[in-house]
Amino acid sequence: MPRPEHSRLRPRAALRAWNERMRADATGPRTGTRWGRSTLVALPAAAVATALGVAMAQGALAANFFVSGQPFTLRSDQVNGSGFAAFLHSRQLADGSQAGKGEAMARAGFQSAKLDGLCAVIHQTILGLPYTLKLNAGSPVDGTPNGGADVIDAYNLILEAKAVQGTQSQFSEMVLGKTAHQVQMGGQPLEGGTVGAFGLEAGVVRVTGLTADAYTAEISGNITLPKLNLGIVPGTVNC
Amino acid sequence: MAHGSARSSTALVRAGQAVGSGWRWFTDFRRTRPFWGGLWMVLGGWAIMSLTFAPIAVVLSAGFGGIAGYLLGGGLVLFGLCAWFAPKSRHLAGFLGVLFAVASLVGSNLGGFLVGMLLGILGGSMTFGWGPRRVKPEPVGEAA
Numbered sequence: 001m002p003r004p005e006h007s008r009l010r011p012r013a014a015l016r017a018w019n020e021r022m023r024a025d026a027t028g029p030r031t032g033t034r035w036g037r038s039t040l041v042a043l044p045a046a047a048v049a050t051a052l053g054v055a056m057a058q059g060a061l062a063a064n065f066f067v068s069g070q071p072f073t074l075r076s077d078q079v080n081g082s083g084f085a086a087f088l089h090s091r092q093l094a095d096g097s098q099a100g101k102g103e104a105m106a107r108a109g110f111q112s113a114k115l116d117g118l119c120a121v122i123h124q125t126i127l128g129l130p131y132t133l134k135l136n137a138g139s140p141v142d143g144t145p146n147g148g149a150d151v152i153d154a155y156n157l158i159l160e161a162k163a164v165q166g167t168q169s170q171f172s173e174m175v176l177g178k179t180a181h182q183v184q185m186g187g188q189p190l191e192g193g194t195v196g197a198f199g200l201e202a203g204v205v206r207v208t209g210l211t212a213d214a215y216t217a218e219i220s221g222n223i224t225l226p227k228l229n230l231g232i233v234p235g236t237v238n239c
Numbered sequence: 240m241a242h243g244s245a246r247s248s249t250a251l252v253r254a255g256q257a258v259g260s261g262w263r264w265f266t267d268f269r270r271t272r273p274f275w276g277g278l279w280m281v282l283g284g285w286a287i288m289s290l291t292f293a294p295i296a297v298v299l300s301a302g303f304g305g306i307a308g309y310l311l312g313g314g315l316v317l318f319g320l321c322a323w324f325a326p327k328s329r330h331l332a333g334f335l336g337v338l339f340a341v342a343s344l345v346g347s348n349l350g351g352f353l354v355g356m357l358l359g360i361l362g363g364s365m366t367f368g369w370g371p372r373r374v375k376p377e378p379v380g381e382a383a
Contacts, residue, residue: 026267038368
């Protein structure tokens with residue numbers, strides 16, 4: 001059907017014409033999803049996604065992470081980091097639970113970190129139904145470092161956490177009390193610090209039995225996830 | 240009293256008619272475009288994108304990881320809207336939507352922690368496959 005001449009000039013008339021065309025088209029032949037054609041696209045896509053997942057689980061392909069303002073819990077048996085920097089700052093939470101006032105949080109960055117096992121859970125809701133995303137990688141998180149070949153390598157890893165617990169931790173080559181907007185993780189600036197706030201740097205860090213209630217994870221380098229296991233569990237589950 | 244209840248019942252009938260005609264419009268809207276496929280793509284794209292909302296300085300300092308969520312998730316939302324408002328280009332929109340969804344597995348938080356990627360693949364392939372149903376042969380005798 002050719003468009004009327006005035007449809008380009010008068011938006012209201014054009015909208016009415018569009019609506020009339022749409023109502024007329026609706027009386028045409030029945031339409032719907034033709035699942036045979038859909039499968040033609042969905043199957044190769046599922047195959048490619050599976051292949052990518054396998055490549056990531058074997059550590060051949062690195063994943064990109066940038067999660068901001070979502071509460072999640074991280075656990076690892078041991079973290080060996082180098083080029084560590086941290087400061088405290090306050091930030092607004094995305095869920096609005098602390099509307100108006102920020103929440104004090106530690107922002108910590110590693111230039112490189114080796115994680116002995118990683119378990120992460122994120123609690124979310126879809127249409128009011130709670131579900132948990134659970135991510136496991138590397139050796140099982142059972143409280144004792146396993147070492148071995150399944151170490152997770154992460155580069156330029158930044159976490160923002162409300163509470164961090166470790167059963168044992170060692171810091172060396174420390175610089176304490178540096179102004180927060182100038183702290184560096186092994187030569188790279190850790191963004192987001194307030195001028196004059198307390199900041200610290202450490203050359204080498206080792207934390208055993210790490211548990212962190214984090215809100216942000218940024219990995220601007222990359223992370224290999226050997227033995228990746230990712231699942232969606234209904235309800236609220238913990239590591 | 241009876242007069243008042245009669246008036247309120249006519250108002251109720253009018254409201255019911257308005258809802259009914261609105262619903263019929265919505266039915267026509269759904270019938271003329273890949274509505275559900277587009278909806279799943281929009282929701283999937285939002286699931287990918289909403290994980291990455293952060294102050295702009297932080298987003299930029301994170302490099303590709305910071306903007307990948309906006310690119311891939313935002314792209315998926317756009318393809319979903321394209322399926323709604325340009326149903327003629329549904330094949331391209333659906334195909335690219337599936338492509339973006341798969342790319343987000345590597346590019347952005349494992350595809351919005353799988354949810355966004357799965358919705359994107361579902362919606363994209365539904366959009367691609369949408370079209371007029373095959374005409375069934377008419378039953379004998381009905382033509383007259």
